[in-house]
Amino acid sequence: MTIASIVSLACLLAGAFFFFAGTVGLLRFPDVFTRLHALTKADNLGLGFVCVGLAVTDPAPARIVKLGLVWSLVLASSAISSQLVARYAVDRGMTPWSKP
Amino acid sequence: MHDLRTAIAIFLLANVLLGLTRVVRGPTIADRILVAQLFGTTAVAVLLLLGAGEPASGLDDVALVFSLFASVTVISFVRNAERLGGSPR
Amino acid sequence: MTSLDWVLDGTLALALPIVAWKVVRAPSLAVAVVLFVALGLLSAFAWTRLGAVDVALVEASIGTGLSGALFMTALSWAVPRGRRRPEPGTRAAWLPFVTLGLACGLAPAIASVPPTSTGLRQAVDARLDASGVEQPVTAVLMSFRGYDTLLETIVLVVASAATLALHVRRPRPSGGSELLATLAGVILPVAILLSGYLVWRGSHGPGGAFQAGAVLAGGGVVLLLARRIRAPAMSRPFMRALLLTGPAAFVAVAAAPLAVGRPLLSYPPGRAGLVIVALETALAIAIALVLAMFYPAPAADGRSGRPHRTRGLR
Numbered sequence: 128m129t130i131a132s133i134v135s136l137a138c139l140l141a142g143a144f145f146f147f148a149g150t151v152g153l154l155r156f157p158d159v160f161t162r163l164h165a166l167t168k169a170d171n172l173g174l175g176f177v178c179v180g181l182a183v184t185d186p187a188p189a190r191i192v193k194l195g196l197v198w199s200l201v202l203a204s205s206a207i208s209s210q211l212v213a214r215y216a217v218d219r220g221m222t223p224w225s226k227p
Numbered sequence: 228m229h230d231l232r233t234a235i236a237i238f239l240l241a242n243v244l245l246g247l248t249r250v251v252r253g254p255t256i257a258d259r260i261l262v263a264q265l266f267g268t269t270a271v272a273v274l275l276l277l278g279a280g281e282p283a284s285g286l287d288d289v290a291l292v293f294s295l296f297a298s299v300t301v302i303s304f305v306r307n308a309e310r311l312g313g314s315p316r
Numbered sequence: 317m318t319s320l321d322w323v324l325d326g327t328l329a330l331a332l333p334i335v336a337w338k339v340v341r342a343p344s345l346a347v348a349v350v351l352f353v354a355l356g357l358l359s360a361f362a363w364t365r366l367g368a369v370d371v372a373l374v375e376a377s378i379g380t381g382l383s384g385a386l387f388m389t390a391l392s393w394a395v396p397r398g399r400r401r402p403e404p405g406t407r408a409a410w411l412p413f414v415t416l417g418l419a420c421g422l423a424p425a426i427a428s429v430p431p432t433s434t435g436l437r438q439a440v441d442a443r444l445d446a447s448g449v450e451q452p453v454t455a456v457l458m459s460f461r462g463y464d465t466l467l468e469t470i471v472l473v474v475a476s477a478a479t480l481a482l483h484v485r486r487p488r489p490s491g492g493s494e495l496l497a498t499l500a501g502v503i504l505p506v507a508i509l510l511s512g513y514l515v516w517r518g519s520h521g522p523g524g525a526f527q528a529g530a531v532l533a534g535g536g537v538v539l540l541l542a543r544r545i546r547a548p549a550m551s552r553p554f555m556r557a558l559l560l561t562g563p564a565a566f567v568a569v570a571a572a573p574l575a576v577g578r579p580l581l582s583y584p585p586g587r588a589g590l591v592i593v594a595l596e597t598a599l600a601i602a603i604a605l606v607l608a609m610f611y612p613a614p615a616a617d618g619r620s621g622r623p624h625r626t627r628g629l630r
Contacts, residue, residue, distance in 0.1 A: 204298035215305040233320040285369040285522035296381035303385035308392040
């Protein structure tokens with residue numbers, strides 16, 4: 128096992144963990160806003176680690192550029208769509224959950 | 228490595244199927260819509276994983292298309308929703 | 317295929333009908349729409365597992381950028397009014413039996429296909445050099461069965477004529493959020509680049525005119541969402557010319573050989589690849605326009621483009 132494959136393994140597992148954390152948050156958190164927050168963990172960190180993990184094992188420049196492009200697109204678009212969904216929720220009168 | 232990537236792809240697929248329960252449970256429409264965002268991101272991750280072994284397979288391009296338009300689904304809902312009043316669903 | 321591949325394919329094969337069933341029996345419209353988007357995603361996976369990446373590209377771009385957006389727009393117009401109860405069992409009682417009967421009828425047909433059959437692959441590969449491109453799908457679409465594609469593009473133009481009847485031109489919208497303008501500024505250049513790339517790639521990999529057109533149409537939808545443009549007036553000659561360029565070019569290319577005494581739709585030998593790429597570019601633009609026309613444009617006062625007040629859905 129080379130250094131690269133160990134690093135890649137660690138990154139891929141970390142990415143899978145963050146995706147899982149995002150889904151757990153989605154299912155267990157008490158309201159829309161907290162769920163949105165959990166979702167962004169999957170988007171940013173989960174996908175980010177997966178991209179890094181894949182880039183390490185296959186360092187072709189074209190591939191790395193594509194991976195970087197995909198990740199930054201998801202970052203930008205999920206940030207904007209989360210903001211818009213949150214705004215929609217606020218407009219509809221959904222108040223954030225507070226500790227009872 | 229191929230096995231590891233496939234295993235993680237299966238795990239992510241299971242994640243998506245789990246997320247579908249949030250769609251059914253709701254309770255508000257915003258909860259349901261935001262799961263659509265998760266679909267897109269997970270789709271990107273799975274396609275990148277599956278396409279890692281074969282560079283000429285074009286799976287990377289499918290991932291690129293998903294990453295481009297995943298948020299469009301969510302946004303077209305919130306952008307077109309009028310102020311209708313009443314309680315949220 | 318390792319055993320993990322089997323697990324992946326098996327999970328996918330199981331998930332597809334289950335999610336489809338949930339779409340049909342969803343307790344409310346919102347659930348049905350979101351599950352349908354999920355179904356599109358799962359279908360795109362399935363297509364890649366089957367090796368049909370061209371179809372997966374179309375499924376991805378149309379399912380998320382176009383039909384997903386269309387469904388969500390319609391959903392946002394409806395006022396949800398309580399849970400819709402699934403229909404009582406008596407009306408649909410015969411449905412599972414019919415489906416089961418169909419499945420039993422189809423099963424022997426599917427089972428009789430030898431697992432190692434390659435279909436027409438060998439015949440196509442044998443003549444691939446003559447087509448001018450290296451990708452078998454594009455070769456079939458544009459060269460071996462070019463006549464079918466020609467007729468299909470004409471059908472597409474006819475469909476756009478139907479959309480034209482529903483097209484309402486609205487004054488330039490004034491609303492629009494900064495956020496979405498930024499997003500459009502990010503997505504649109506990538507969409508244009510990607511569609512150009514897909515047209516070029518179609519010659520030697522998954523891609524082609526339809527995929528490129530669908531991606532471009534998705535970019536158009538983003539522009540409409542950001543309210544940066546209003547739906548173009550299809551009565552203007554320029555727009556109509558744009559719409560007809562693709563099919564007209566195709567007809568011209570098809571008919572030209574007749575003038576020199578060669579059969580219909582035979583490309584000049586040695587130049588076939590170039591002609592195909594040029595044709596696909598023109599087609600992609602026309603397809604993008606047709607697809608984008610289906611998306612309802614936002615109204616001037618910032619309200620949605622909903623044509624009339626709906627009473628809401630049960």
